[in-house]
Amino acid sequence: MANLSLKHIYKVYPNGTKAVNDFNMQISDKEFIVFVGPSGCGKSTTLRMIAGLEEITAGELKIGDMVVNGMEPKDRDIAMVFQNYALYPHMTIFENLAFGLRTRKIPDIKRDKKGNPVLDKNGKEIPIMRKYNKQELSEKVNEAAQILEITDYLKRKPKEMSGGQRQRVALGRAIVRRPKVMLLDEPLSNLDAKLRTQMRSEIVKLHKKLQTTFIYVTHDQVEAMTMGTRIVVMKDGCVKQIDTPKNLYRYPANKFVAGFIGTPQMNFFEGTLKKNGDKVYIDFNYSDAKVTVPYTMLMKTTPQYLDGTKTVYIGFRAEDLTLDEEQVAQSTTKIKVRISHSEQLGTETLVYGDINMDGDGFAETSTRVIIKSKGFKDYQPDTVCEAALNIDAIHLFDKETEESIMPRIPEYNYLDCSVKGGKITFFGNTVELPAAVKCAEGNGELLIPVSAIRFNGEITAKVIGCEDVNGQILVSLDINGSRLYALSSEILENGEISIGLDFKKLIIKIGDTENQPMPEVNSLNGTFVMQKELETVECKKKKVPYYYLLINGIKLKAPAEIYEKMFSATTGRKVYNSTYRYEWTPYDFTLSEGGIKAEVEKILDYGSEKFLKCNADGETLYVKTDKNLSGTVYLIPDVSKVSVIETERQIRIL
Amino acid sequence: MNKTKAKVAKAKTKKILNVLITYCILIVVAFIFFFPCLWLILASFSKSGSIYSFDGFFPTEYGFDAFKSLFTDTVMYNYPKWFLNTLFIAVMSCILGTIFTILTAYCMSRFRFKSRKAMMKTTLILGMFPSFMGTIAVYLMMTQFNLINQHWGLILIYSAQAPMGYMVQKGFFDTIPYSIDEAARIDGASNFTVFVKFILPMSKPILVYTALTAFTWPWSDFILPKMLLVDKDLYTVAVGLMSLGETEFARFAAGSIFIAIPIIILYFCLVKYMINGMAAGAVKE
Numbered sequence: 001m002a003n004l005s006l007k008h009i010y011k012v013y014p015n016g017t018k019a020v021n022d023f024n025m026q027i028s029d030k031e032f033i034v035f036v037g038p039s040g041c042g043k044s045t046t047l048r049m050i051a052g053l054e055e056i057t058a059g060e061l062k063i064g065d066m067v068v069n070g071m072e073p074k075d076r077d078i079a080m081v082f083q084n085y086a087l088y089p090h091m092t093i094f095e096n097l098a099f100g101l102r103t104r105k106i107p108d109i110k111r112d113k114k115g116n117p118v119l120d121k122n123g124k125e126i127p128i129m130r131k132y133n134k135q136e137l138s139e140k141v142n143e144a145a146q147i148l149e150i151t152d153y154l155k156r157k158p159k160e161m162s163g164g165q166r167q168r169v170a171l172g173r174a175i176v177r178r179p180k181v182m183l184l185d186e187p188l189s190n191l192d193a194k195l196r197t198q199m200r201s202e203i204v205k206l207h208k209k210l211q212t213t214f215i216y217v218t219h220d221q222v223e224a225m226t227m228g229t230r231i232v233v234m235k236d237g238c239v240k241q242i243d244t245p246k247n248l249y250r251y252p253a254n255k256f257v258a259g260f261i262g263t264p265q266m267n268f269f270e271g272t273l274k275k276n277g278d279k280v281y282i283d284f285n286y287s288d289a290k291v292t293v294p295y296t297m298l299m300k301t302t303p304q305y306l307d308g309t310k311t312v313y314i315g316f317r318a319e320d321l322t323l324d325e326e327q328v329a330q331s332t333t334k335i336k337v338r339i340s341h342s343e344q345l346g347t348e349t350l351v352y353g354d355i356n357m358d359g360d361g362f363a364e365t366s367t368r369v370i371i372k373s374k375g376f377k378d379y380q381p382d383t384v385c386e387a388a389l390n391i392d393a394i395h396l397f398d399k400e401t402e403e404s405i406m407p408r409i410p411e412y413n414y415l416d417c418s419v420k421g422g423k424i425t426f427f428g429n430t431v432e433l434p435a436a437v438k439c440a441e442g443n444g445e446l447l448i449p450v451s452a453i454r455f456n457g458e459i460t461a462k463v464i465g466c467e468d469v470n471g472q473i474l475v476s477l478d479i480n481g482s483r484l485y486a487l488s489s490e491i492l493e494n495g496e497i498s499i500g501l502d503f504k505k506l507i508i509k510i511g512d513t514e515n516q517p518m519p520e521v522n523s524l525n526g527t528f529v530m531q532k533e534l535e536t537v538e539c540k541k542k543k544v545p546y547y548y549l550l551i552n553g554i555k556l557k558a559p560a561e562i563y564e565k566m567f568s569a570t571t572g573r574k575v576y577n578s579t580y581r582y583e584w585t586p587y588d589f590t591l592s593e594g595g596i597k598a599e600v601e602k603i604l605d606y607g608s609e610k611f612l613k614c615n616a617d618g619e620t621l622y623v624k625t626d627k628n629l630s631g632t633v634y635l636i637p638d639v640s641k642v643s644v645i646e647t648e649r650q651i652r653i654l
Numbered sequence: 655m656n657k658t659k660a661k662v663a664k665a666k667t668k669k670i671l672n673v674l675i676t677y678c679i680l681i682v683v684a685f686i687f688f689f690p691c692l693w694l695i696l697a698s699f700s701k702s703g704s705i706y707s708f709d710g711f712f713p714t715e716y717g718f719d720a721f722k723s724l725f726t727d728t729v730m731y732n733y734p735k736w737f738l739n740t741l742f743i744a745v746m747s748c749i750l751g752t753i754f755t756i757l758t759a760y761c762m763s764r765f766r767f768k769s770r771k772a773m774m775k776t777t778l779i780l781g782m783f784p785s786f787m788g789t790i791a792v793y794l795m796m797t798q799f800n801l802i803n804q805h806w807g808l809i810l811i812y813s814a815q816a817p818m819g820y821m822v823q824k825g826f827f828d829t830i831p832y833s834i835d836e837a838a839r840i841d842g843a844s845n846f847t848v849f850v851k852f853i854l855p856m857s858k859p860i861l862v863y864t865a866l867t868a869f870t871w872p873w874s875d876f877i878l879p880k881m882l883l884v885d886k887d888l889y890t891v892a893v894g895l896m897s898l899g900e901t902e903f904a905r906f907a908a909g910s911i912f913i914a915i916p917i918i919i920l921y922f923c924l925v926k927y928m929i930n931g932m933a934a935g936a937v938k939e
Contacts, residue, residue: 090856
């Protein structure tokens with residue numbers, strides 16, 4: 001019954017540990033969200049912050065349309081189910097369920113003893129808040145008890161019940177109030193395996209029945225995959241990926257998610273990629289194995305991975321390899337595997353092996369491979385056989401960052417270009433470069449961010465497909481037979497379209513030189529100060545505190561919504577002793593008589609827009625302008641649009 | 655066969671011997687503990703009253719004279735009055751002291767505030783000093799408050815000192831899972847409701863323990879009342895009995911036996927609550 005919005009949520013403990021680091025998410029009504037990750041990843045902390053049991057260090061949490069950061073748990077209209085049930089042991093089950101209702105009041109109108117409405121002087125009913133009466137209480141409790149089939153136990157006490165029944169009571173206590181959001185903190189981890197499976201489907205059933213937003217925390221990826229409409233995978237306080245179960249399985253954004261989702265774990269090998277024509281050769285390290293992939297699958301990959309020098313992780317799920325002789329015979333992508341042992345699980349057999357003929361297949365190395373094979377089958381240890389790879393299911397990750405190098409939305413389009421006489425030629429199109437873009441002449445590489453393509457301009461292109469990636473629409477464009485990706489706000493029809501480029505964001509590499517794109521934000525270092533001023537308040541002279549952002553000696557008055565957030569993010573007087581990075585976009589400045597003093601270095605003319613490149617006490621600022629100015633200018637940023645980052649702990653406060 | 659039989663017999667004798675030795679030790683210990691008590695009971699039934707008329711260790715003649723005079727002869731030594739004084743002081747200190755102790759322990763167990771650790775350490779160290787070390791200071795403070803020779807002065811001291819021993823209660827509260835508090839808070843309870851409706855009902859054993867200790871200390875204390883009470887009519891039993899003359903030994907013994915009665919009654923009333931497992935079924939261990 002409510003949306004949730006989490007914006008830059010942080011939980012930082014006094015010793016500096018970041019339990020939750022920059023959590024961003026929009027949860028829409030009636031979703032079933034699962035937080036999953038290894039223990040200590042911050043999933044429970046996030047849930048407890050939503051519940052109000054844990055204070056939020058920085059960020060904004062909204063339930064419905066209300067910011068609930070400072071609100072008591074009872075006022076947030078949420079309910080929570082705890083891992084250890086947390087039933088009230090001295091109360092009967094009925095009282096356990098009823099307690100949440102007893103503390104709450106419902107709106108009603110004033111009535112006399114007979115139940116007739118009492119009217120005021122104007123003949124109107126008088127609205128009051130009253131408690132639930134006995135009949136209403138028992139109706140509500142019985143309704144919840146019926147849903148969970150615990151009607152027979154209402155007179156018992158928790159200690160007379162089994163674990164499964166207690167968990168039902170805990171669920172009942174949560175649903176009896178019909179809260180806006182249901183929070184469940186590993187509710188099934190104390191139950192045995194059989195009961196867990198049963199309760200799992202019951203919780204899903206409950207979600208369908210209640211039609212409320214559910215947030216469910218678990219460390220069990222099977223629970224996450226089977227229950228969630230969307231899953232949040234977390235590790236070390238950071239969100240690794242938020243997506244539907246299907247997309248998490250098919251398009252893991254990084255090696256962690258790839259390894260965490262799915263049993264047995266994905267096989268990871270190391271290797272290099274080399275592009276040759278329309279094929280990419282994959283060479284496995286520590287092994288003789290080699291396979292080829294059509295280049296069309298790796299169109300979104302950065303070219304630097306495809307020159308055969310950079311080591312990458314190659315991932316294949318156990319079910320994407322097969323030892324089935326018929327399939328192996330037909331396959332063109334085969335690798336040799338030396339089998340070490342197998343585990344028979346009934347419906348399937350897990351075959352362990354190694355793609356390195358000297359490997360043992362036991363240790364988790366970058367050559368060990370697990371293959372899922374159907375039915376019971378005996379595999380002789382130490383035999384060498386061929387396994388077919390389902391090449392469409394390949395996953396590739398960078399070795400250092402462990403991020404996927406086959407992203408669903410690429411950051412840049414990489415294309416060859418040539419610059420001559422202030423004009424740039426790419427894909428057979430020649431475009432004039434604006435005066436602001438300065439680069440050397442010759443042949444080179446052009447990097448166009450997907451966000452830098454707008455759908456009007458002088459270049460003709462053909463839309464060949466649109467893909468909805470978590471709300472962002474990726475448009476595939478074809479220009480004279482070459483592929484270009486762009487982000488769009490709406491789905492475009494296939495066919496001809498004219499596009500233009502945002503030259504501010506382009507990077508042109510000619511030889512060793514490259515031009516600098518304009519940064520999206522200007523950042524300025526500063527501090528936060530308080531100043532008391534003598535004022536007359538209600539005929540009394542009082543010292544009233546005012547708060548300012550102090551940048552290069554200039555004080556900018558901070559409105560309440562800014563300084564309140566700064567206070568809540570720090571303890572005590574630390575707010576005045578910390579340094580901050582204040583960020584504004586080039587559009588947030590106005591030129592004025594006084595303000596931050598800056599020297600104009602250059603005027604950047606991008607044709608449709610003009611910017612001043614200024615130097616303010618050693619820091620470069622870009623400011624949107626209409627006039628050609630030079631010399632000293634004074635800038636006043638719009639304080640309400642500021643982003644604040646505390647530099648010491650790297651926390652985004654605003 | 656014979657060998658195993660012999661072995662079994664040997665084990666049996668060893669077992670019997672073990673039991674015998676255990677009982678012997680227990681009897682000796684019990685005698686050491688009970689003898690003074692027994693002797694006091696016998697002395698209270700002495701007819702002559704004076705300890706000098708005893709035949710060796712035990713009284714020569716027995717009778718109820720001491721008990722009778724304890725309650726009838728109230729001109730010099732008003733025992734019933736002392737008894738009521740003590741009861742008043744002990745009951746009031748028990749009520750106030752228990753409230754203070756439980757609240758302190760709950761705060762220390764559940765809330766995290768700035769000086770919490772420092773306060774816990776300070777009370778621990780202060781508790782290591784015997785309470786009579788501060789007697790002079792307490793006396794001076796009481797003269798300042800004008801509470802000398804008043805029962806409320808004593809009650810104040812007893813109930814204020816009781817929370818110093820909050821550690822046991824805090825330990826008990828710590829065992830009550832915090833998730834119950836959290837569940838109650840989400841269900842709409844305030845901190846006070848959590849304490850009254852959830853924590854207290856689950857803490858009956860420790861409440862009883864606290865009440866008993868808070869009652870017995872003022873009930874049997876001697877030093878403080880001796881120092882603060884001047885009027886004979888305001889005396890507590892302990893001070894009053896001390897003021898008895900040397901020849902009134904039987905009466906002294908009778909008085910000291912009689913004051914044990916309320917504690918015994920209290921104990922039997924409350925013992926049923928001192929059972930474990932109050933929190934059973936709350937959470938999964």
